[in-house]
Amino acid sequence: MQQYKMEMNDKLILVENLALSYWHNNVGVHSVKDLLTLRKNPFTLKPILHDVSFELDKGQSLGILGRNGSGKSTLLRAIAGIIKPQKGRVVVNGSIAPILAIGAGLELELTGFENIKLLLALYGQSKNMAEQINDICIFSELSHEVLNMAAKCYSAGMLARLAFSISLANDCDILIIDEVLAVGDKGFQEKCVQKIYELKSLGKTIIFVSHFPDEVEKLCDKALLLENGTIINQGNVNTICNQYRQLF
Ligand SMILES: Nc1ncnc2c1ncn2[C@@H]1O[C@H](COP(=O)(O)OP(=O)(O)OP(=O)(O)O)[C@@H](O)[C@H]1O
Ligand SMILES: [Mg+2]
Numbered sequence: 001m002q003q004y005k006m007e008m009n010d011k012l013i014l015v016e017n018l019a020l021s022y023w024h025n026n027v028g029v030h031s032v033k034d035l036l037t038l039r040k041n042p043f044t045l046k047p048i049l050h051d052v053s054f055e056l057d058k059g060q061s062l063g064i065l066g067r068n069g070s071g072k073s074t075l076l077r078a079i080a081g082i083i084k085p086q087k088g089r090v091v092v093n094g095s096i097a098p099i100l101a102i103g104a105g106l107e108l109e110l111t112g113f114e115n116i117k118l119l120l121a122l123y124g125q126s127k128n129m130a131e132q133i134n135d136i137c138i139f140s141e142l143s144h145e146v147l148n149m150a151a152k153c154y155s156a157g158m159l160a161r162l163a164f165s166i167s168l169a170n171d172c173d174i175l176i177i178d179e180v181l182a183v184g185d186k187g188f189q190e191k192c193v194q195k196i197y198e199l200k201s202l203g204k205t206i207i208f209v210s211h212f213p214d215e216v217e218k219l220c221d222k223a224l225l226l227e228n229g230t231i232i233n234q235g236n237v238n239t240i241c242n243q244y245r246q247l248f
Contacts, residue, residue: 011093012174012205013056013079018088020078020229021045048074049085049229058094058173061196061206063216063237065244066226072209075226076176079207094173094205098123105163112147112154112162123170132169139195140165141188156183164192168199175199178209193219213241 024046049071056062064072077083080096098105098119106115116136120129137147140161151159164180177196181189196219200206210216216223217237224234225243233243 011055011091012058012060013054013093013207014089014091015055015075015079016053016089016091018049018052018075018078018085018090019047020049020074020083020085020087021047022074047229049078052088052226052229052231054224054231054234056205056207059200059203059205060222061200061208061220063220063223063240064207064209064226065211065213065216065223065240067247070226071229072226073178074229076178076207076209080176092174096174096176097167097170097172106151106159108152109150111150112142115151115162116147116166119166120169127171136162136165136169139168139191157185157188160184161188168195172204174205174207176207176209179211181210181212181215213244217241 022045023043025043052075054062064075066072074083078085079090079092080098081090081092105119107118110118113133116133117129120132137144140147142158142161146154146158147162151162154162160180160183164177164184167175167177175196177192181192184192193215196206196208200219206219208216208219220237222235223237223240224231225240226232227247233240
């Protein structure tokens with residue numbers, strides 16, 4: 001895999017013939033003893049993404065749809081450079097805010113406040129940290145009492161609120177949103193949608209994974225549909241959303 005900056009032009013993301021497999025332990029090896037008593041290597045490579053190609057221009061927003069397990073989050077991780085595809089290439093011509101999908105990316109043993117400080121420090125933001133912490137608290141609507149609790153004690157919705165609010169603090173060119181709306185309550189969902197519109201109007205590029213085709217139609221310029229790790233169709237957002245609806 002090659003991940004490098006392109007010449008400055010309007011293409012922000014180029015994914016070409018990407019193929020990615022995960023190692024699977026399919027015989028239930030749980031200890032060194034299990035491993036030593038086996039004759040064969042218990043790990044096999046399971047293909048997850050097959051020949052995935054698409055492009056995204058600056059300021060465009062892309063919706064990614066597909067059934068559970070179709071490979072959406074895996075594709076996002078490959079775009080963000082978190083996992084390395086075996087074949088193909090990902091070219092990114094901008095900075096990507098880390099994907100804080102529901103809970104992922106957060107340290108569950110740390111409190112909300114500690115997670116905020118840790119991630120802001122990792123981003124290396126130039127803005128005033130106290131101000132940013134305040135913005136995150138306000139957007140998340142999580143009380144100080146909650147933010148002082150370990151993240152492992154949060155509900156799924158609380159984790160989504162914390163994760164999304166932290167990723168907003170990151171002033172990157174590309175925002176990747178993995179199903180944040182799925183577990184947020186109605187008030188938070190509406191607020192997120194509003195925020196995504198605002199970012200879009202500021203020219204940010206957004207990749208939006210969702211199981212809600214109505215939201216994808218509202219927010220995205222184009223979409224792609226994944227089925228068993230293969231793009232079965234991509235292009236017009238309404239066409240893709242209708243195709244997704246027909247899967248069920
Ligand atoms: N770390 C991992 N190790 C091994 N296999 C994995 C790993 N993460 C995901 N998979 C497998 O990869 C496939 C795609 O998973 P992925 O999380 O990308 O799906 P998804 O489309 O995001 O699903 P969902 O809608 O449920 O979020 C699944 O078969 C899953 O079991
Ligand atoms: Mg997923």
